[in-house]
Amino acid sequence: MIEDKNQQRTDLGDLGEFGLINHLTKNFKIQQKSTIKGIGDDAAVLEFKNKRVVVTTDLLVEGVHFDLSYMPLKHLGYKAVMVNLSDVYAMNAKATQITISIAVSNRFPLEALEELYAGIETAAKLYGVDVVGGDTTSSKTGLLISVTAIGEVSNDEVVYRNGAKPNDLLVVSGDLGGAYMGLQVLEREKEVYKVNPNNQPDLEPYTYIVERQLKPEARKDIVKLLKELKVKPTAMIDISDGLSSEIIHLCTSSKVGCDLYENKIPLDPQVISTCEEFNIDSTTVALNGGEDYELLFTIKQEDFPKIKANPNLSVIGYITEEAAGLHLVTRADTKIELKAQGWKNFND
Amino acid sequence: MIEDKNQQRTDLGDLGEFGLINHLTKNFKIQQKSTIKGIGDDAAVLEFKNKRVVVTTDLLVEGVHFDLSYMPLKHLGYKAVMVNLSDVYAMNAKATQITISIAVSNRFPLEALEELYAGIETAAKLYGVDVVGGDTTSSKTGLLISVTAIGEVSNDEVVYRNGAKPNDLLVVSGDLGGAYMGLQVLEREKEVYKVNPNNQPDLEPYTYIVERQLKPEARKDIVKLLKELKVKPTAMIDISDGLSSEIIHLCTSSKVGCDLYENKIPLDPQVISTCEEFNIDSTTVALNGGEDYELLFTIKQEDFPKIKANPNLSVIGYITEEAAGLHLVTRADTKIELKAQGWKNFND
Incomplete structure (x- = not known):
């Protein structure tokens, strides 16, 4: 099209x-x-x-x-x-x-x-x-x-998945769910196009999320920013397979648990409005949508002042002891177990 | 099958x-x-x-x-x-x-x-x-x-394609054409199988060439051997895309010509007999068959004594000035221009 x-x-x-x-x-x-x-x-x-x-x-x-x-x-x-x-x-x-x-x-x-x-x-x-x-x-x-x-x-700068420690803060770059919702919009327009090929899609209200799907940017700037701020993450992972599956990977590798706060998950207003339009829960999208090429990392509590003012970074939770498990703390303040739903290509 | x-x-x-x-x-x-x-x-x-x-x-x-x-x-x-x-x-x-x-x-x-x-x-x-x-x-x-x-x-051991000089000797490891003839045998057996699935193929007379096709070995041993012999090739290339196309690559990169001698091209007796059976010219197969994971390299003339007794290596020609062009010297002692026919996947 x-x-x-x-x-x-x-x-x-x-x-x-x-x-x-x-x-x-x-x-x-x-x-x-x-x-x-x-x-x-x-x-x-x-x-x-x-x-x-x-x-x-x-x-x-x-x-x-x-x-x-x-x-x-x-x-x-x-x-x-x-x-x-x-x-x-x-x-x-x-x-x-x-x-x-x-x-x-x-x-x-x-x-x-x-x-x-x-x-x-x-x-x-x-x-x-x-x-x-x-x-x-x-x-x-x-x-x-x-x-x-x-x-x-350099040897002293490499960051693995397995270095997170209890009380570390869980931080994510950018905002989540955009790429998935951009895909939903594009899939809908494709169906419209099939029915009427002369119908020109109006993607104007979805510019940001469509771009998140079609032209994502890798976060080179975040690596640079962390160096400038003199923050070395204790663990880091790319979350393109979905926030929840990658939190699970990071915590499993590090042998820790975590509490993730639903109300701290960064969402762009366009993601929220499009989720409403499609009648999809925005937290589910942010947790499992995938394809957001953002970085998830953990930092020591003492580094918090260095990052707290930065609009590119959101603290979304903290690391706990392994025995405490992995939980999402909802807006209603209830704790539910964090599960991965990510992409399952072979089941498509 | x-x-x-x-x-x-x-x-x-x-x-x-x-x-x-x-x-x-x-x-x-x-x-x-x-x-x-x-x-x-x-x-x-x-x-x-x-x-x-x-x-x-x-x-x-x-x-x-x-x-x-x-x-x-x-x-x-x-x-x-x-x-x-x-x-x-x-x-x-x-x-x-x-x-x-x-x-x-x-x-x-x-x-x-x-x-x-x-x-x-x-x-x-x-x-x-x-x-x-x-x-x-x-x-x-x-x-x-x-x-x-x-x-x-190490910096002083790396060998590129572009270091061959006039008068260098052109050397190839192993023997050529086996992988291609192995493929011909397998393709023939597949056709036989399609007609009669109960017919058990007799691959015994073709063991060597079938293995050249199905289980090739990369020539790690040649790199080791050259080190032991204290021979550093002036240029080297893998010839899996066919001897003639890779001679052309090596000579073009090095800005030299070459004379390749048909009667020096190493052929296994099983390649020769299978070529006769299939009524295919064995030189054509050796030059253009491809998939022989052998190494083609050039050495200085002074290194010849170090390699001449080795059954794994064959001197097949020598490097000339660029203006002299690339030629195959046939068994009848006529010179014909060397052309690449290699694999052309997109034309299949």
Whole structure:
């Protein structure tokens, strides 16, 4: 529905695999000192000297993680990079390189892949990461993107999931539930479009949440901010799979419990109004919606004064002893057990 | 046709994504000192100190790169690792870590993925690499495997594609054409099976070439051997995409020409006899067949005495000035231009 149907079509077969990689990556520039050799050999060569190296990887599959009927390819390329950088930032590390592999069916013309790579290039440029390798192959159906991100961090700055201690504060960046509600709006518009293709969707009232779904940003700024504030989290995790499942992961890894306060969960007004419109409970959305590329972390109580004035950070609870369990303290001041409902791709 | 139809079936949906990853990777052991943190956080954490880091990635797609009707899943897992390690060795580096991502449709039961991961585990154990991360997701159709391999190499040992100089000798490890002819035999048996499912294939005369296709080995031993012989190649490349296309890559990167001697190309007797049986020219197969995970490299003439007695290495030609071009010198002593025909997935 957003796609331009009149674009030029160049068949992928005309280029061959090597021609395709060269064509798609020819504008990519090296920005990181640690990149000794990028694309063009059997492997990239990197140099991190006394830094530690972090490595993370994610697959995005058409029909499972994205729907091209409302996801422009440029946004998809951008998002594929963000998904991975978010995991690097969750280690309190600096993202330095990525590799991009795609499997793509012949139904995509070269021009579609150029759009995808334009999004990848924009993301790489903006976040200062070098694209140092990848693979391009055909698929029987649809598009699949596999990204591996590499980052660097000094030995004393790396933050794992397992360092949370009782009495630490539980903090989250940004606001939650936007990406999920943006998806609901896009899915509704898709149904409307199917019935009447001439009907132009009015997405104006949903700009923020649609952007949270289509063009998320990884929180590089939060890693920088915490350094500036001289706050080193005791544990940190990316919450793209949903706040409650990630709180559970963090607490299980750290062998602690927690109390999460419903009234402290940060929600954008557009999330609240759209939840009302769709008659969905906003807390459920914030807890289980997923795809909010925000960071969840724990800090020592003594660091609270350093972060309390910051509009990017919300204290949403605190860590307890493991035996106390994991609970949501509701607005009505009742305690209910925290359960994960996250994405369950295989049950779709 | 090789698959056991009576196996137990556990639906992937019963485990959920996190359960699945944990289940499949629970036996994986850390062997490398450089692995500080493997699976279990947002990213793996590695430490290479004064070594350089090499990174390479490859996608394997069902129906494009493999056919499960004759490729047992355990072999496929093993091969997916080899494909990537081969690129690490082509940098004269030591492979240290891999990440494995899979997209898989619901038609695969858990037991099938266990087979796949058993092959991955065997490969990782035998080649001393740690599985430090990955992603597991559903696909709409078929199986796709994305592997990223990481290795380490000291600054003065890394070998690129672009260092070949005129008069250097062109050397290849092992023998060529086996993987391609193994594939021809398997494809023929598949057709026979379709006509008569009770007909048991007799693969005995083709053991070597079928194994070259189904269970290739990356040439870790060649990197070790070259170190022992104190030979540092001037350029090196993995030739899994076919000898001629990779000679062209190496020479183009190095800005040199070459003369390749047809009568020096190493062929296993089983390749020769199977080529005769199929009425295919064995030189064409060796040049363009691909999937032989061998290393092609150039050495200075003065290093020739160090390698000449070695049964694993064949000198197949020498490097010339760029202006001289790239040629195959045939058995009839005529010179013909060397052209790449390699794999052209998108034209299939």
